[in-house]
Amino acid sequence: MAGKDEYYNKAKQQGYRSRAAYKLQQLDEMEDLFSHGDSVVDLGAAPGGWLQVASERVGTGTVVGVDLQRIDDLDGVETIKGDMTNERTRERVIKRVGEADVVLSDMAPNMTGEYSLDQARSLHLARQAFETALELLAPGGDFVTKVFEGRDVDALREDMEAEFEYVRTTSPKASRDESSEIYMIAKGFLTAPVEAGDRLTVEVEGRGSEGDGVAKVEGFTVFVPDAEEGERVEVEIEDVKPNFAFAKRAD
Incomplete structure (x- = not known):
């Protein structure tokens, strides 16, 4: 055929x-x-x-x-x-x-x-x-x-x-x-309000289960290492997932 x-x-x-x-x-x-x-x-x-x-x-x-x-x-x-x-x-x-x-x-x-x-x-x-x-x-x-x-x-x-x-x-x-x-x-x-490479200032509202600081950007969770609750830090977004992002300190 x-x-x-x-x-x-x-x-x-x-x-x-x-x-x-x-x-x-x-x-x-x-x-x-x-x-x-x-x-x-x-x-x-x-x-x-x-x-x-x-x-x-x-x-x-x-x-x-x-x-x-x-x-x-x-x-x-x-x-x-x-x-x-x-x-x-x-x-x-x-x-x-x-x-x-x-x-x-x-x-x-x-x-x-x-x-x-x-x-x-x-x-x-x-x-x-x-x-x-x-x-x-x-x-x-x-x-x-x-x-x-x-x-x-x-x-x-x-x-x-x-x-x-x-x-x-x-x-x-x-x-x-x-x-x-x-x-x-x-x-x-991805529907996050942030993208990899973004630099912004966030306020750490708490700590995650792994010990990272937790900040919110328009209700979206951003994990910040080496940050304490109540601290305002400048960060750079490194990786964005559907429900959260990882950042590094940029200050």
């Missing part, structure tokens, strides 16, 4: 709408994307292979697929016909989901055969998905996007790293050998 492969045949046998379903399964196995009860938004979701996998993995959670193309009905999945770059579509998704635990994008451009153009369009779609994820994700949430290898991918990764605890780039086994696609998995959406 020319043009067919084991994942295509497997998808047909197991009832998945696309071979891409196995890519998401493998990405989940790599990075533990889904938990039971999660809310998931899939951008560019047609024909629905990723929606099927997400629905299986989150059980009673919420799964919403968005695409300009019609997506045939799936049990336990809601679909929205629209363009996520459109504010009205985003409002519909936010109204339905509130905050998402996971935002997915397997979007790819209409291929022209000119790689530099296709790669640039792929990067544009990945950036749009990233910007949408920043609007939708709950603190600590995860984001997955596809992009073609090439120019400016490193810049996108750097931008993602500034917003998440860490970012991994990988190619699942289900990707075709000849494909230039890679997947960027961003874990732990």
